[in-house]
Amino acid sequence: MAKSPPSSLSAATVDLAADKAAALALTPVSRETEARLDAYLDLLQQWQAKTNLVAASTLPQLWTRHVADSLQLVSLAPDVRRWLDFGSGGGFPGIVLACAMAEVGGHVTLVERIAKKAAFLREALRVTGSPGTVILADIGDNVDRFPQRLDCITARAVAPLNQLIGFAEPLMGPGTRALFLKGQDVEAELTEATKYWKIEPRLHASLTGGQGWVVDLDRIDRQNLTASREPAHDRH
Numbered sequence: 001m002a003k004s005p006p007s008s009l010s011a012a013t014v015d016l017a018a019d020k021a022a023a024l025a026l027t028p029v030s031r032e033t034e035a036r037l038d039a040y041l042d043l044l045q046q047w048q049a050k051t052n053l054v055a056a057s058t059l060p061q062l063w064t065r066h067v068a069d070s071l072q073l074v075s076l077a078p079d080v081r082r083w084l085d086f087g088s089g090g091g092f093p094g095i096v097l098a099c100a101m102a103e104v105g106g107h108v109t110l111v112e113r114i115a116k117k118a119a120f121l122r123e124a125l126r127v128t129g130s131p132g133t134v135i136l137a138d139i140g141d142n143v144d145r146f147p148q149r150l151d152c153i154t155a156r157a158v159a160p161l162n163q164l165i166g167f168a169e170p171l172m173g174p175g176t177r178a179l180f181l182k183g184q185d186v187e188a189e190l191t192e193a194t195k196y197w198k199i200e201p202r203l204h205a206s207l208t209g210g211q212g213w214v215v216d217l218d219r220i221d222r223q224n225l226t227a228s229r230e231p232a233h234d235r236h
């Protein structure tokens with residue numbers, strides 16, 4: 001017979017523990033990174049009461065919906081150390097990446113235009129002891145303030161692909177990659193983006209299932225002629 005949880009533990013705590021176990025099975029991390037992620041999610045849940053950082057309906061799946069979704073970028077780009085995250089909001093993927101970078105000497109620059117969220121992101125870096133810099137700015141007007149030597153640019157739920165590619169283009173040096181987390185409309189967004197940008201996207205099905213995709217770009221050029229390309233699919 002299944003054991004019932006100790007009465008001192010709420011059902012929500014038990015659910016979150018199960019969600020954490022499921023997430024860490026998908027995207028395992030060291031004990032040190034796990035401790036940083038725990039500290040981050042504790043802070044997020046405290047701030048969530050006064051600032052809307054994630055959709056309330058996703059709180060029971062903080063680990064699978066948000067943390068594992070972010071950590072899969074480290075699996076896709078294990079050698080990346082210098083990250084830039086556009087529109088970090090409540091910290092996905094930027095703070096999760098910073099937690100993962102603490103042990104390997106990496107750094108994450110997080111860009112966010114809402115002051116309260118930027119304050120939260122700074123506090124999250126502080127309490128987790130993770131390496132990062134928060135820039136309170138609108139991405140489009142401030143590209144020259146961002147680090148120019150980057151290994152990877154990320155964004156999740158920030159803007160249409162066409163616009164994200166436009167933000168990233170001036171920052172794409174030799175060897176820079178862009179990994180954009182996208183939902184089920186990815187094909188339509190790619191079709192639109194290829195009207196303006198010469199890109200050879202690779203698509204990775206999200207590790208966390210559902211309709212998610214990661215759009216992986218290693219080169220962005222402006223399009224002279226209107227053309228569309230079939231993206232390479234990597235559904236596993």
Ligand SMILES: C[S@@+](CC[C@H](N)C(=O)[O-])C[C@H]1O[C@@H](n2cnc3c(N)ncnc32)[C@H](O)[C@@H]1O
Binds near residue numbers: 092140
């Ligand atoms: C829907 S939230 C997603 C936040 C986070 N990336 C996530 O997946 O949970 C989008 C965030 O991007 C920020 N954002 C959108 N456009 C931006 C821009 N042009 N410059 C800076 N931040 C922007 C918003 O303020 C918001 O916090």
